Amino acid sequence: MTNRIVIDAETGWNTPRKPGHSPPGEDAGPGGLPPKESVAVAEFSHVRRFVVMTPRALLSLVLASCVLVLLASSSSCASLPGDSGAARDVGGVFTAVFTWFEAAVEYMFGMIAGGDGGGKGAKGKRRAAITKNRGRTYTNYQVLRLRPTTDEDVQELKTLEDEHGLEFWSPPVKNGTSDLMIPPDVSEYLREYLQDRDIEFTVLTNDLEAEIKKQNPKPKSKYSEKLLKTDKGHPLTWARFHRYKDILDYLDYLGSTIPDLVKIVTIGKSSENRPLKVAHISSGKRKDAPAIWIDGGIHGREWVAPSTALFILKQLTENYNTNKAVVDGIDWFIMPVANPDGYEYSHSVDRFWRKNRSKNPAKRYEDYYDEARYGRFFWGDDAETCQGVDLNRNWDFHWKEIGASSSPCKPTFAGDRPFSEPETRAMSDFIMDRSDQIKAYLSLHSYSQMLLLPWGYTKQNPKDYDDLMYVGRKAVEALQRLYGTPYKIGTSPSLLYPTSGSSDDWAKGKAGIKYSYTLELRDKGTHGFLLPASQIVPTGRETFAAIKTIAKHVVNTSD
Template identity: 45%
Template sequence: MGPQRKLIVALVPLLVALLGKCQSPDMLRSLPKNVSGYLVSRDGQFYVQPALENQSSNGERGVENESRANDEESWTEGGEESWRSDKEPVDGDDEDDDESWSSRRGSLWWWERGTRSRGFSIFGMLESAVGMVGKFLGGMIFEDEEDIESKDSAANYRGHQLLRLTAKTKKQVRYLQQLMTDEPDDVKFWTNPVKDKATDVLVSSRLLNDVKEFFREKGINYVMLMSDLEKAIKSQNPRMPKERRQDLFSSQGHAMTWKRYHRFKDVMGYLDYLASKYPQIVEVVSIGKSFEGRPLKIVKVSTGANVNGEPKPTIWIDAGMHAREWISVAVTTYILNQLVEKNENYTRLLDITDWVIMPVANPDGYEYTHTDDRLWRKTRSNHDAEPQDDTRQAPGFLHVVSQYTKWLFGGSCEGVDPNRNFHIHWGDDKIGASTDPCADTYQGPSPFSEPETRAISNYIMKNKKFIKSYLTMHSYSQMILCCGLTRTRPADFDDLMNIANKAKKAIAKVNGIEYRVGSAAELLYPTTGSSDDWAKEIAGIKNSFTIELRDRGNYGFLLPASQIIPTARETWAGVRVIARMSAAQGNNT
């Protein structure tokens, strides 16, 4: 046994013992005099659940609220919970005496916010350390990360409900924005609140009754889309037994099936398989490393120069920039499969275009969604204590120790939204991006602070002369978008919409699925620091689109694996239209 393993084996019982001691009731003596409580475990950390003297506990209040909610709410024929306000809200700004979410929570609110803050937690540190050391030790013993599906301490969404809201007034939008700010751990907005547009909100079981009552009081309509998110997560992706993976490697040389969502290792293995079996048209290149040291790989697909000996127009596609959007990775690898392994079906397309495809633009976050938190969106960087370094090694035991040392001397929030980190009006007026490191849309401490976004921008800038289309795959909402920054349309907006509308028609012909086309600022909301705006305005790539894949919210980020192939087929039809029209533009210039 090597020295690292001996150290780990020695530390495990020590950490377990410390964890047991720290959970002792003696630790509660440091509570304020007017507060009593008990320890609760949530999302891999321990917190004190307080209860002020002479006030019932949250659990008792929850039972009462649940009983009242069951009396007040009805069910539709489709099995969905729904509620509608009897009074139509009035859009006005003069109701200053209206009760806000924070004031409505009452005197307990300030303490709960403090105990749920993302700062130092000795309980969470020790419990999570045990889990991470155990995973690291398991990884050394089993070597294959696919054998370890997820951590025992992974985020659990049991009882969390996905609600769809419709804010009818600007005042209601402000209520939702305040709720989003005040309760980021318990109320997660999958889509931003916009007047007269659907807003999808995930509410924890802990605050479910309070939040629903708040919506009723404010006249905000809602419909329940999912009654238990944890059940949806567990049913989304069928497991693949180790024996099945081995059979696939033996029969086809890789583990990809497009009947399930695959881990990062499987995706990278498929890229290497393509490069090995089809070296005449495929080249795999690493353009950098992620924050945690994983390779940032792109695949070049080309049959060589055109008939005149000149370089062909290149189509760039990236996916997985937002870690939880698994369908984007699956669709992009399907496109690679068609271009390479079915290349005889697309000889004309390959005669006029080259392709550069990046299936996983955020590998750290993507892997984290498989092991720790299915709904993680950002990268996994930490800018409070980590230097920016493009030569990182894959995470190991010293990385674990480093993380918990940082937690001990000052907590921080990990990750940056890579699609708010590009150097295009970065930070302007905070439109669609956040300066809060704990927010899902955190823009980062500076443009291109992430090694992932720097690697993409460096490659594109070096090859922008040949790239005629930039496509970035996201989910969800079924849209083809351009121009995310403002409502001001670019001079060639009509050209972009012509391409997008023809792609939309091609998509609809496959399965009858309808996409919407337009600017992101009009169909969704304005954003800054997004990759498609950067590609068009800074890199000068004329045809720059964001493709938001299935669906429109029934499953959201948890699109079942059974929909991978239908989604991929229709998307591939639309992408081919964009590629052909881009090539035609290149021939006319």
């Protein structure tokens, strides 16, 4: 059967972007399928700069001449400056150069024929609209849940990501479910494509932008926020998802009001220089107390994870009297936001941002090709590369073996090397220094309502799998006693998909922490990452019940 999906190869590219700058195809989704018009306008804008003749323009002329000479003589041409690797497939770049020149010639003829040369006509207006719209919007974006049943289907679906740049929220697996976000302009084709292949699907969300607007209630007013801070001493509520600044205020509040119980430790700085903070809870009642580590928000868009970590922090500190049993015998290390840059970016620019925001240093061939395609390479936007590393693929244990990407433009980019990121380095150094003390490593994510245990990188189970399953089952039973929320327990390859370089695998495999779990919190996809703020408290309560159960077990087994 032929592939009937019509995603224009011209525009089916992942478009690198950065805040405050609008690359061609600003309206494109993470899938990077920019509207044709946007690309055209962007190309024309480069042509205008061509007229000014910057030094880079001259360079492009030289290179273009080189292309012509190459074609005439079939001799080898110089490699692209700054990256000898790019020369490996110079042919592709030449194709892009010709595409560009074609556009330039078309444009020149357009100008001569009395077209829009000054950028003040319709195209100019469109360009202004593209530039003005800095945040990524998701109007009429849908989320489909797919259920592929054969290996062929899975392979087919993978091409949607690899070749067409669509973004899976969970990758396709045989006889499993997989959530795919799609921009409105491919919706019709994609449905046809799935129906042709008999791949079952349901629509989870029809308009992501509408859901985004509903998720997080705004504070009533600046005044009420101030009042809250004066009354309570901090601005945090459990009625909405707060910005990182509020979270830091809360940590400082705890550290200064209950200093005998809570110490706030700065363990490093993020790639954008935000402080990475851990709350260390210790009542000092037990000498050499075993410890439990909890982190939330390794992935920016999973907002319920930081809010749950903060909820648990509150229970263990402000509600110490109720929870003495698990505080007096145990030290707790809680890092509510492990990826503050990604978290902030998901609030301010792109709601579905997953990675951190580090600038990927080494440009790859694909980046050059991409830039050449849009003319950027020749015109000086050389800072324009895909940003961010998936902080749950960057840990130094079976790094990048499976379920991780080598491309900086992909959401699961593993980084250039293990622990390339300041966030994972800070966390792993801190944990490693206390690896004898820490008896359980717990990482909070969302969504899918699962308790995952190692290994992620292989289908083989760890030797003490039964112990981990036993404690895991007890934890889930406790969780379900509150609201009956269904949870699955198992390894990532058995329940979801294989992953490598993840924090839970590292905690067990390298730091030697026996009880290492990843909790995929609410929900199962009805709201997905856009879980309503009204579920912060129930999610916090049930997760705390599960974690208390794990904690009690740790106390019993580590004596």
